[in-house]
Amino acid sequence: MRGTVLYAPGDVRVEDRPDPRIEQPTDAVIHLAATCVCGSDLWPYRGIEPVNQPTPMGHEYVGIVEEVGSEVRTIKPGQFVVGSFFASDNTCELCRAGYQTSCVHREFAAATGAQAQYARIALADGTLVATPGLPDPDLIPSLLAASDVLGTGWFGAVAAEVGPGKTVAVVGDGAVGLLAVLAARQLGAERIIAMSRHEPRQKLAPEFGATDLVTERGDEGVARVKELTGGLGAHSVIEAVGTQESMMQAIRSARPGGHVGYVGVAHDVALPGEELFFSHVHLHGGPAPVRQYLPELIGLIGDRAIDPGKVFDLTLPLEQAAEGYKAMDERRAIKTLLQP
Amino acid sequence: MRGTVLYAPGDVRVEDRPDPRIEQPTDAVIHLAATCVCGSDLWPYRGIEPVNQPTPMGHEYVGIVEEVGSEVRTIKPGQFVVGSFFASDNTCELCRAGYQTSCVHREFAAATGAQAQYARIALADGTLVATPGLPDPDLIPSLLAASDVLGTGWFGAVAAEVGPGKTVAVVGDGAVGLLAVLAARQLGAERIIAMSRHEPRQKLAPEFGATDLVTERGDEGVARVKELTGGLGAHSVIEAVGTQESMMQAIRSARPGGHVGYVGVAHDVALPGEELFFSHVHLHGGPAPVRQYLPELIGLIGDRAIDPGKVFDLTLPLEQAAEGYKAMDERRAIKTLLQP
Structure with missing residues (x-):
């Protein structure tokens, strides 16, 4: 697949990457419908956070479930899903208190990087929320916004x-x-x-x-x-x-x-x-427990009560991710949506 | 009257001081039934906070109202009252929100120092809470504790x-x-x-x-x-x-x-x-809005549901205030009650 990798401050590239596969029985692999560049991606892009090795980028994602691990119970292939940047089991005491981003099993949700065509998502049942049916395409930017910002x-x-x-x-x-x-x-x-x-x-x-x-x-x-x-x-x-x-x-x-x-x-x-x-x-x-709010936010977006997708004022093909970063860095864009 | 003055770190003296008098029409003068040394008094006593000039000490007090200013409406001479270290009007928006220690008219309640026989209390109506009748003498330490700690x-x-x-x-x-x-x-x-x-x-x-x-x-x-x-x-x-x-x-x-x-x-x-x-x-x-809790705390003490006065493990005449400070500084006492 194609995916985005940060090599050094200012040096972001889209290149061939291994296709993500199920590694843990609780994983899912999703086919991304849209992804984007986050303000927090600019910290390493600007060199304010160190870049110690080539790093797959991206933690905001929506898409269709391609495959699930053997222990995944509620998430199914074919569902359209939204998830958060941290994976959570959504069952531990901290999750139940509404702090899924401090889940005792917390890990990065998309270690393979979400600015890509596919992503492996950890703890799929606890992390992902399925929309009711496939969303209208014009709602995808708003659902993507729900994933993080x-x-x-x-x-x-x-x-x-x-x-x-x-x-x-x-x-x-x-x-x-x-x-x-x-x-x-x-x-x-x-x-x-x-x-x-x-x-x-x-x-x-x-x-x-x-x-x-x-x-x-x-x-x-x-x-x-x-x-x-x-x-x-x-x-x-x-x-x-x-x-x-x-x-x-x-x-x-x-x-x-x-x-x-x-x-x-x-x-x-x-x-x-x-x-x-x-x-x-x-x-x-602290790190927002986005998972807690996803059902409500997906509902508001589906009802067209809110239109958070307006924050995307630049849409580019994934291949032009570098320009997407640059435009945000130079404040020419508020937020860049990438089409995988 | 006799009152306590800190001259320098470690140098606290009881000496003759001017009798407090009504200065503002919202003032009251109270005759102290008991007062005490606070853990926060140890900051300047230990030289951790500077002592720039001889400073009358003490901000915890209970006693009988001696006299009130012409604009004092609810507090009356003869009442037994408890108050907090900061004076508050108890009517501004911040007081009504429960933050009397950030009252827009906040000032030190007992500028004349409460480790003394008498104290002038600012904004008497908003600051002081009267007990229902004169309390039993054995409740006085607990009522004094309510004033701050x-x-x-x-x-x-x-x-x-x-x-x-x-x-x-x-x-x-x-x-x-x-x-x-x-x-x-x-x-x-x-x-x-x-x-x-x-x-x-x-x-x-x-x-x-x-x-x-x-x-x-x-x-x-x-x-x-x-x-x-x-x-x-x-x-x-x-x-x-x-x-x-x-x-x-x-x-x-x-x-x-x-x-x-x-x-x-x-x-x-x-x-x-x-x-x-x-x-x-x-x-x-932050600084506790003690005023907010005084009615409830006075009630619990009057009902003998709580006995916070137990924190006073040393009781001395006011004249021996210096020993009271020293005992707390050396951790020989948790808290010293002074009898004026």
Whole structure:
């Protein structure tokens, strides 16, 4: 099959790779209907995370089940499935508590790389969720978004305790931040402040439900959020970047007693204890347990109640994955969908 | 009047001080029935916090209202009252949300120092809670505990989402940690693991409700908590120290999806973002909004359902405050009650 491999920062190639096969009896192999490039793929692409060896890329996937292992019970060949970046058994105590991304059997779901024609998915029964029948083709981008960025934005909103009557601020205007806006709206937020400096993203945020835009960053951004919230700060803040600046912007934008949900993978972040103590905020986040939300998200997409696939503003054949990375790196694209 | 003043690390004196008087129309002056030395008083006493000028000490108090300002409506002279270390209007949006220690009009409740015969209390109506009639004298230590250490331990337990069926770990065996054990029991915890190395405290913890004792600290303490919780960690962890080691011990003792409630005033703490991200814990804490819990705590004490006054294992006349500090500093006493 053809698959994407990162050789070094900036050097991503599509090449012939071994066809994935069932290795564990709990595996499935899926034929990808669509895949995409994640903001987190840019960390190694930019050299911020090391690239120690040629690495198959991609962890977002939807497609048709081709084959299942002998112990797979509920997932069947021919089903259209969506899954998350971490595999989970979905039966352990942590899974049942809603933390499938901390499953005691957690592993990468698609070790073979999902930016490819086929992928082997671990712990298929616990990881994959089948759609009711084959989806309309125009729904595939939205289902692909559910695989990671929508589920992650959703968890950010849940972790930030978004709900009716609340004012929500979203730090970060990548696909996750934009879909956190969508999640906040679905969860009933009264007011949603999107913090965004980039024009195409500023246009999409209101379509997803943002009521206010703040273009300032850092302390100036915090001051604007305070101005918009009677001096107190937002009830809920969703952090979707993962830097020191964005975390502090999020914490400082929340009111005492407010909730910060953080889903940007933290890079070189150290939170000052004294400031956190006196901020009185709640802090929760981490790798989003997307599996928990997939049934609900698949339902909303099937009902056409939400259209998260709009975050894909560039669609390319898999063979042009390198251009897909480049466009995101240069901020010419919010998110690139790849057609295998 | 006589009052306690800290001149320099280790140098605490009881001396003649001006009698507190009404300064703002919202003030009250109370005649203290009892006061005490707080673990947090030891930070400047030990020189860990700077002592820039002679400082009147003490922020825990119960007593009889002597006089009130012209705008005080609900608090009356002759009432026996309990209050918290921060004054609050108890009417602003943050107070109504339960965060009186982040009240928009927050100030120190007893700027004149509560380790004294009299104290001026700011924002009397919002800060003080009157007991139903004069309490029995033997209840005074417990009511004094409610003023800070009990309310703080209680908030730690609430912030850690302690509840029925949960396993709770408590990091720190000072008065706050011990009363967090008591709070966890009152809030219905199934199992309460007290982490304590000091014998008198190890004896008190089970009396307050601890079901298990862990004497190891740091990584070894974490390993013991994991052993006791099927490898997963506690559902709820209460942190009652405020150091880097204790915060990390608390975070690492909690299971993914678990809750850490931290009430030890943070000193030189920096939380590593990556570890926090993948820990999947909830983090909440800060200066305890004791005011929120006072009516309930006063009720429990009046009913003799709880006996938090047991944390006072040394009682001295106010004149011997210096010995009270010294005994706590040298860990000869858990907490010193001072009789004005």
